[in-house]
Amino acid sequence: MAFINLKKKEVQVKIVYYGPGRGGKTTNLEYIYQKLSRRIKTEMVAIKTHGDRTLFFDFFPFEMGKIKGYDIKIQLYTVPGQVKYNATRKLVLRGVDGVVFVGDSAVVRREKAILSLENLKENLATYNKDIFQVPLVLQYNKRDLAEQGIPILPIETMEQDLNSELKVPFFEASALVGNGVIPTFKKITAMTIASLEKELK
Amino acid sequence: MSYTLQQNHLDGIENILKDQLPQVGIHCVLFIDMAGNIIAEYEAENTKHDIPALAALSAANFGAVNALAKMIGEEDFSVLFNKGERENIHFSKVLDEFLLVCIFDNEVSLGLLRLKIAKAIGKITEILKS
Ligand SMILES: Nc1nc2c(ncn2[C@@H]2O[C@H](COP(=O)(O)OP(=O)(O)OP(=O)(O)O)[C@@H](O)[C@H]2O)c(=O)[nH]1
Numbered sequence: 001m002a003f004i005n006l007k008k009k010e011v012q013v014k015i016v017y018y019g020p021g022r023g024g025k026t027t028n029l030e031y032i033y034q035k036l037s038r039r040i041k042t043e044m045v046a047i048k049t050h051g052d053r054t055l056f057f058d059f060f061p062f063e064m065g066k067i068k069g070y071d072i073k074i075q076l077y078t079v080p081g082q083v084k085y086n087a088t089r090k091l092v093l094r095g096v097d098g099v100v101f102v103g104d105s106a107v108v109r110r111e112k113a114i115l116s117l118e119n120l121k122e123n124l125a126t127y128n129k130d131i132f133q134v135p136l137v138l139q140y141n142k143r144d145l146a147e148q149g150i151p152i153l154p155i156e157t158m159e160q161d162l163n164s165e166l167k168v169p170f171f172e173a174s175a176l177v178g179n180g181v182i183p184t185f186k187k188i189t190a191m192t193i194a195s196l197e198k199e200l201k
Numbered sequence: 202m203s204y205t206l207q208q209n210h211l212d213g214i215e216n217i218l219k220d221q222l223p224q225v226g227i228h229c230v231l232f233i234d235m236a237g238n239i240i241a242e243y244e245a246e247n248t249k250h251d252i253p254a255l256a257a258l259s260a261a262n263f264g265a266v267n268a269l270a271k272m273i274g275e276e277d278f279s280v281l282f283n284k285g286e287r288e289n290i291h292f293s294k295v296l297d298e299f300l301l302v303c304i305f306d307n308e309v310s311l312g313l314l315r316l317k318i319a320k321a322i323g324k325i326t327e328i329l330k331s
């Protein structure tokens with residue numbers, strides 16, 4: 001839940017990258033961090049295993065500039081995607097204002113993406129949040145796998161699997177090289193801020 | 202969805218952070234919510250911590266320890282204290298939604314510190330409930 005500081009004319013917003021293990025959430029954040037690094041004064045925080053899997057979260061804050069006279073401060077987080085880390089995943093989701101769901105396009109990961117989205121819905125519900133109400137963007141990541149001969153799902157199938165009811169904006173991406181990362185990020189920040197804008201006077 | 206605190210509440214909390222706590226040797230103090238948002242902060246001039254990261258990690262750490270508490274049948278732990286060689290960090294829950302994070306070195310008397318923190322929490326709670 002965003003905190004609006006009327007005294008400092010500042011809004012703090014939390015955006016979380018969610019999705020199945022190894023889907024590319026951390027890779028998204030690393031790319032954004034690198035692109036914005038001139039504007040971020042601090043290190044990215046990453047609580048991870050030796051094998052570079054996220055154990056708790058990745059995090060960095062970033063200042064968006066002003067809207068309606070308010071300084072917008074965005075806090076970006078990832079969750080650990082592995083099924084066994086649900087307890088920590090839930091903690092990261094506390095107070096979330098906007099979500100990017102990063103799905104893996106590989107055919108072999110199809111079921112994992114569907115289950116992970118289901119898990120997002122359940123975890124949001126524990127905070128009395130409705131997945132249909134929360135600003136949400138889908139990202140179909142790893143589109144480049146096709147070039148290596150690894151079968152990927154057609155966009156229509158991913159839309160059918162994940163977005164047939166939600167009907168939220170989606171982006172194709174190859175986070176490893178940065179394709180689609182910034183458009184996804186811009187969309188979720190715009191949607192999240194728009195959802196708060198009426199509360200800014 | 203969002204929430205806000207009234208200007209006089211924020212002023213009150215900030216005053217407590219900067220007037221009450223530094224005098225016992227706390228050189229950095231944050232008042233945050235459980236989502237990691239920073240509500241008020243005070244940092245002595247010669248310290249330079251990464252405040253947003255401190256807030257994010259504090260909220261997560263406190264959340265994790267409280268999830269553990271529930272697993273072993275404890276309601277929750279309202280205070281956490283991590284002691285280091287030189288620096289220490291003290292977390293206390295304020296109401297259900299907020300956390301007071303205090304950083305201080307080993308020059309500080311723990312007894313006095315606990316007393317001051319308890320007093321500060323009492324005052325902050327009063328403000329939040331008013
Ligand atoms: N080919 C390809 N590989 C990618 C892409 N994005 C990420 N990867 C790789 O996929 C692996 C997992 O990426 P991460 O970003 O660590 O995945 P994650 O979603 O953070 O995973 P967890 O932390 O376990 O939840 C890494 O080896 C990445 O380099 C992509 O667009 N294409």
Ligand SMILES: [Mg+2]
Nearest residue numbers: 025026053054
């Ligand atoms: Mg990760």
